Amino acid sequence: MASNLSSPTVELVKDKERFDKILKDAASRLVVVHFAASWAEQCQQMGDVANELSKDPAYADVTFITVDAESLAEVSYEYEIVAAPTFVFIKGGKMIDRLDGANAAELTGKVNKHSSRSVSDLNQPSAKQNLNERLKRLINSAPVILFMKGDPNTPRCGFSRQMIQILNEQNVKYSTFDILEDDDVRQGLKAFSNWPTFPQLYVKGELMGGLDIVKEMVESGEIKDLVPSTQDLNTRLKNLINQSPVVLFMKGSPSTPRCGFSRTTIGILNETGVPYTTFDILSDDEVRQGLKTYSDWPTYPQLYVKGELMGGLDIIKEMKENGELEAALKE
Numbered sequence: 582m583a584s585n586l587s588s589p590t591v592e593l594v595k596d597k598e599r600f601d602k603i604l605k606d607a608a609s610r611l612v613v614v615h616f617a618a619s620w621a622e623q624c625q626q627m628g629d630v631a632n633e634l635s636k637d638p639a640y641a642d643v644t645f646i647t648v649d650a651e652s653l654a655e656v657s658y659e660y661e662i663v664a665a666p667t668f669v670f671i672k673g674g675k676m677i678d679r680l681d682g683a684n685a686a687e688l689t690g691k692v693n694k695h696s697s698r699s700v701s702d703l704n705q706p707s708a709k710q711n712l713n714e715r716l717k718r719l720i721n722s723a724p725v726i727l728f729m730k731g732d733p734n735t736p737r738c739g740f741s742r743q744m745i746q747i748l749n750e751q752n753v754k755y756s757t758f759d760i761l762e763d764d765d766v767r768q769g770l771k772a773f774s775n776w777p778t779f780p781q782l783y784v785k786g787e788l789m790g791g792l793d794i795v796k797e798m799v800e801s802g803e804i805k806d807l808v809p810s811t812q813d814l815n816t817r818l819k820n821l822i823n824q825s826p827v828v829l830f831m832k833g834s835p836s837t838p839r840c841g842f843s844r845t846t847i848g849i850l851n852e853t854g855v856p857y858t859t860f861d862i863l864s865d866d867e868v869r870q871g872l873k874t875y876s877d878w879p880t881y882p883q884l885y886v887k888g889e890l891m892g893g894l895d896i897i898k899e900m901k902e903n904g905e906l907e908a909a910l911k912e
Contacts, residue, residue: 590632590635590636590645591615591628591631591632591635591645591646591647592645592646592647593646593647593648593649594646594647594648594653595649595652595653596653597653597655597656600646600648600653600656603644603646604671604674605674607644607671608673609672609673610642610643610644610672611642611643611644611670611671611672611692611695611696612643612644612645612646612670612671612672613631613634613643613644613645613646613668613669613670613671613692614646614647614648614660614668614669614670614671615627615628615631615645615646615647615648615666615667615668616648616650616657616660616662616665616666616667616668616669617647617648617649617650617665617666618649618650618651618665618666618825618856619649619651620825620826621665621666621824621825621858622824623665623666623682623683623824623825623858624665624666624683626683626685627666627668627683627685627688628647628666630685630688630689630722631645631647631668631688632645633718634688634689634692634718637711637714637715637718638711639696639711639712639714639715640692640696642696643692643696650662650665650667650856651856654854660676660679661836663835663836663847663850663851663857664681664682664835664856664857664858664859665825665856665858666682666683667679667680667681667682668680668688668691670691670692670695672695677695678691678694678695679836681834681835681836681859682834682859684756685722685723685756686719686722686723686726686756686757686758687758689715689718689719689722690719690758690759690762690763690766693715693763693765693766694762694763694765712765712769713769713773715766716766716769716770716773717786719758719766720783720786720788721785721786722756723755723756724754724784724785725748725753725754725755725756725782725783725784726755726756726757726758726782726783727744727745727748727755727756727757727758727780727781727782727783728757728758728760728766728770728779728780728781728782728783729741729744729745729757729758729759729760729779729780730759730760730761730779730780731759731761732757732759733745733757733864734863734864737761738779740778740779740780740791740792741779741780743792744780744782744792744795747795747796747799748782749866749867751799751804751805752867753804760779767779774788776788776790776791778791779791780792782794782795814867814871814875815871815875817868818868818871818872818875819888821860821868822885822888822890823887823888824858825856825857825858826886826887827850827855827856827857827858827884827885827886827910828857828858828859828860828884828885829846829847829850829857829858829859829860829882829883829884829885830859830860830862830868830872830881830882830883830884830885831843831846831847831859831860831861831862831881831882832861832862832863832881832882833861833863834859834861835847835859839863840881842880842881842882842893842894843881843882845894845898846882846884846894846897849897849898849901849906850884850897850910852901853906853907853910854907855907855910855911857910862881869881876890878890878892878893880893881893882894884897886909886910886912891909
């Protein structure tokens, strides 16, 4: 077992008997299971986030554990884990939610949403203090974070849609939090930031403002000085395709593929049993367009092994039929 999955406060579960006992002992409490892989840097980063959340007194009733997705294949199969990191949220022995991929803000939001604290408890002074602590963690969970209605693919109000368009045009690297998914955050952030509307843009933990302010910053050119822009595209693409031994650039996620080709490719990869990481090209137009030129491959999905392009669905199918695919992935 690789030691870099361990943390001071989050238990690394090494066998199914222990896993089952934790779920049984938790009764109706929330259990957050981090399915990780020792070779994935993103798993280490998200493990650090989970570790910090486990120390928060506000989540004293939440049990956080880590499972090596490769070593405990039986448990991974039971919860349909196809990529690492994946977080599964369990209450009463049943999975109530999941998070595929590395998103610190969304992880914090889901833990907050599913913990046992009721919304009415916010009237208590201690609860308000705990909420403020969570809000601080959220706004500092990424260098640039946008609190919006919906997500970048499906904004659920015109102001959020305009803000996403501006950030994309300015090549800003940002994370988002859907305030419609968490009423505590939606209401609490208004008071915390003394800003009554959404979207709200934060940079390095500081509120920049809403849509009107950001528009003014663009017109004055100030946004380029305050907001960290994306790194050189080729460097970023190189880092993305080398983030794990096997990386699939697809439309959607393994649990919700958003095109037939991606769905078929996921099915083939799952049959091999080889762990892989995915990137949703619909979430980042710069990557979607840039990777076509970088790899000289015009369509998606695209599969990379150890930083080298293997090909698209047709090549993957052909390699599977020839019996070459599994060996190539495990090489």
